[in-house]
Amino acid sequence: MPKKETERERLMQEAREARAAAGMNTKRTFSEWFENSFRPHFMWPSIIALAAIAFVIFLCADFIGEKDPDFTLTIATVGLFREEDAAELKSLIEETVGDVNGDGEVNVVLDIYITSVSVDTSTDQLGSGATGTNAVSGTGGNSDVLQAFDITFMAEEKNVLYLLDDTMISRYDEDYFEYLSDYGFETESAVFYPANGIPIMDRLLASDDIHFWFCLRGWRDTKRDDPEYIEVYDTAVKVLNAIIAAE
Numbered sequence: 001m002p003k004k005e006t007e008r009e010r011l012m013q014e015a016r017e018a019r020a021a022a023g024m025n026t027k028r029t030f031s032e033w034f035e036n037s038f039r040p041h042f043m044w045p046s047i048i049a050l051a052a053i054a055f056v057i058f059l060c061a062d063f064i065g066e067k068d069p070d071f072t073l074t075i076a077t078v079g080l081f082r083e084e085d086a087a088e089l090k091s092l093i094e095e096t097v098g099d100v101n102g103d104g105e106v107n108v109v110l111d112i113y114i115t116s117v118s119v120d121t122s123t124d125q126l127g128s129g130a131t132g133t134n135a136v137s138g139t140g141g142n143s144d145v146l147q148a149f150d151i152t153f154m155a156e157e158k159n160v161l162y163l164l165d166d167t168m169i170s171r172y173d174e175d176y177f178e179y180l181s182d183y184g185f186e187t188e189s190a191v192f193y194p195a196n197g198i199p200i201m202d203r204l205l206a207s208d209d210i211h212f213w214f215c216l217r218g219w220r221d222t223k224r225d226d227p228e229y230i231e232v233y234d235t236a237v238k239v240l241n242a243i244i245a246a247e
Contacts, residue, residue, distance in 0.1 A: 070100040070106055070107050070108060071100065071236075073163060075163045076115075076163075076165070077165040078116055078165060089204055090110060092243065092246055097235055100231070113145055114145070115145040115146060160217045161214065163214055164215060165210050165213075174190060174191045177215045178219065180215075183237050192215050193240070196211050199247050
């Protein structure tokens with residue numbers, strides 16, 4: 001035992017003996033217990049345990065606080081697209097979809113990916129499925145954004161309606177998208193519906209130099225009989241119809 005601890009114990013023992021000689025209570029006081037038992041042996045383990053409990057409570061609260069969106073519109077562009085400028089579009093989508101998941105709230109998410117990219121017209125540069133010319137590639141931070149977009153496109157089952165600009169529509173073959181004519185949309189392109197020229201979109205898009213296109217990601221064959229998955233596509237078609245019809 002360190003010298004200071006030994007000295008403290010000796011003084012505490014003398015104090016107890018003095019109290020006993022005077023007929024006083026010889027039980028250890030709280031300060032004696034804290035100084036001689038709790039602090040040297042249990043203080044740090046207790047602090048670590050409390051910190052761990054607090055962290056678990058924080059994670060649980062964060063998980064419980066997260067709510068699935070009723071609808072997500074995924075946007076990818078090389079230009080400027082700010083969510084705060086899209087309040088009118090978001091409000092229209094909220095009015096159109098309503099409370100799809102029944103949690104008592106209407107929650108629409110604009111999932112936005114903004115990057116600057118290079119276009120290589122001679123080689124395929126994507127491992128995510130794009131073939132042919134004009135494959136979009138990125139470097140540095142751009143590559144991270146494009147990879148995040150790829151993950152969303154390939155893995156997020158409820159993200160089916162996309163708004164892509166001229167550059168981003170070349171990232172995947174048309175085979176990755178639904179034929180819009182199957183859903184009653186008339187357009188020159190089989191899979192891309194022009195956003196430019198739609199009144200609500202013209203008010204939103206920052207520049208006429210960048211053309212945007214709506215598209216529906218292709219169905220997963222394993223989900224074609226899943227009622228929830230069918231509802232996701234029905235909702236996406238409803239939203240696109242509402243956007244086209246909006247003045």
